[in-house]
């Protein structure tokens with residue numbers, strides 16, 4: 001991890017890389033979309049496959065010399081099929097957003113209608129936000145979470161679908177603490193003859209390990225990121241039934257990408273191999289119990305949680321009821337000083353701006369990778385609550401910093 005080769009050529013970048021490793025070691029990553037991959041995954045991602053052009057698919061490439069690229073991509077595909085049970089998998093999308101783009105290209109025409117969750121209710125930019133290309137190319141309407149319960153308003157979604165008659169309904173979210181009821185969304189899609197894209201970017205690892213119900217076999221398309229809870233090489237993937245296989249593959253290349261990032265696909269394959277072990281199942285189960293412990297303690301400390309708790313890897317706290325004068329950004333910035341890194345987040349029924357929203361999002365995937373227990377998570381929750389109560393109190397911040405140092409020292413990373 002010393003980046004000696006880089007240092008000989010480029011000390012400025014070597015310094016930054018080393019400092020980044022230190023940062024990850026010495027702080028608590030509570031950003032729900034982040035994780036710490038194994039050194040084996042990083043080893044694969046920094047391999048000579050970064051040099052290789054492999055446009056096409058295993059056995060059908062536009063370039064010579066693809067024997068090893070074929071081996072690597074086929075293993076990534078086979079392992080993904082084993083993990084998620086999909087008939088067809090494309091592991092080439094450069095990211096989760098690209099995976100969604102591939103589905104839109106494969107299944108929709110410009111101007112078609114998409115019904116997806118509002119961004120401020122936990123949706124994702126790539127689901128048709130007006131600032132994203134999807135919003136320009138398609139006609140998009142958003143469904144919402146119920147402001148009172150924090151759960152997806154499935155009934156409202158169904159009624160909206162009947163009025164809007166979308167060509168595609170998108171499910172799967174970025175800041176949703178509860179288990180998604182895939183069948184109810186599928187029923188709404190079936191009722192209006194719409195396709196269903198389930199984007200499991202955040203919960204790929206939980207679904208693979210059986211900690212969250214799977215939309216594979218229910219939705220027409222399932223997309224995901226490969227670097228979040230599944231903890232593999234960075235990128236995206238698309239899963240679908242055989243009937244969509246050719247359209248999806250053509251959408252990825254030549255439709256929207258050139259050469260695949262073969263070194264990242266190697267990282268996906270290695271991470272998937274790790275995810276096929278019983279240790280990964282234990283990890284995923286602990287991610288959820290740790291989030292539950294965190295949720296309970298935050299509630300004991302007087303914080304209100306969207307939906308009243310969690311079934312997943314993340315907790316969303318709405319600061320308005322308990323701390324009406326404190327914003328998510330205030331808390332995010334104060335916590336960063338103590339070495340706790342999380343993000344401010346909008347909440348259902350948001351009354352502030354997306355840049356300074358009313359909530360904070362707390363995720364357990366990365367600290368669980370470091371070996372944090374439920375007790376450790378209660379300690380972290382106390383740290384968060386202490387700072388929420390007194391974001392400007394230097395003595396509180398100093399005490400929390402000390403606790404963070406103890407926690408990071410007792411759970412080392414990348415030694």
Ligand SMILES: *Cc1c(COP(=O)(O)O)cnc(C)c1O
Nearest residue numbers: 095096097124172173174201225
């Ligand atoms: C993270 C995420 C994505 C994809 O993100 P990338 O940063 O493009 O990999 C897509 N959908 C959802 C719901 C996400 O949370």
